[in-house]
Amino acid sequence: MLNPSEVLSGKILIVDDQPPHILLLERMLRGAGYSALSSTHDPHLVCDLHRANRYDLILLDLQIPGLDGFRVLEGLKQVEDESRLSVLVMTAHPGNETRALQGGARDFISKPFNAVDLLTRVYKMLERRLLEARAGLHPA
Numbered sequence: 001m002l003n004p005s006e007v008l009s010g011k012i013l014i015v016d017d018q019p020p021h022i023l024l025l026e027r028m029l030r031g032a033g034y035s036a037l038s039s040t041h042d043p044h045l046v047c048d049l050h051r052a053n054r055y056d057l058i059l060l061d062l063q064i065p066g067l068d069g070f071r072v073l074e075g076l077k078q079v080e081d082e083s084r085l086s087v088l089v090m091t092a093h094p095g096n097e098t099r100a101l102q103g104g105a106r107d108f109i110s111k112p113f114n115a116v117d118l119l120t121r122v123y124k125m126l127e128r129r130l131l132e133a134r135a136g137l138h139p140a
Contacts, residue, residue, distance in 0.1 A: 002130055008032075010056035010126035014039040015046055015072065016090070017064045025059060032119050043067040047075040055086075056129045057122065062091040062100060073103040086129040088121060 012034060014025050022039045029037055040049060043064045050058065058076070062069035069089055076085055089100040092111035100108050107125060109118055 002127055002134075006130060007123060007126045008034050009036055010034070010130060011036045011053060012038070012122070012126070013046070013049060013053070013055040013058045015041075015043060015058060015064070015069075016061040017041050017043070018061075021061070028115055028119065029122065032122075034122075043069070043072050046072050047079050050076060051079050054080075056133075057126050058085075058087045059122070060087050060089050060105070062089050062096050063093065070099065070103055073100070073105060077104055086125055088125055 012029065014022050014029075014037065016022050016025070016039075019041060022041065026037055026039060038049065038053065038055070040046065044067055046058070046060075049055075060069045060072060064072070069091075073085075073087065073089075076087065085104050085106065087105045089096075089105040089108045090111055090113065091097065091100065091108060094110070097108045097110075107121055109121060
């Protein structure tokens with residue numbers, strides 16, 4: 001089992017084209033004790049950022065002008081084996097969930113989201129990712 005401080009220090013990237021959404025997520029996550037947060041509003045940077053930082057979890061908005069979340073998922077699969085991707089997609093459009101899961105996301109949350117639900121999903125996804133890394137299934 002992991003110590004909660006290990007989970008709270010997992011590296012998270014927030015991807016959303018709306019700065020107020022990023023700010024809200026950062027405040028929620030920092031308030032819950034997460035310390036290794038990064039963010040971008042530019043979906044074109046996600047693959048390079050992940051290549052350089054190997055995030056433990058990516059929170060990805062699906063509806064981003066210019067390069068939507070589905071295309072970002074496709075790009076991430078070129079950076080990391082799909083079985084190693086840990087992406088939680090966020091969407092306000094019902095029906096995108098199945099497509100996102102088929103595209104490589106591990107989980108989804110509908111907007112507007114419940115804070116407790118989001119924090120629970122983030123914690124569980126990070127815990128799983130870090131346990132898999134500890135078991136040698138992929139690098140941390």
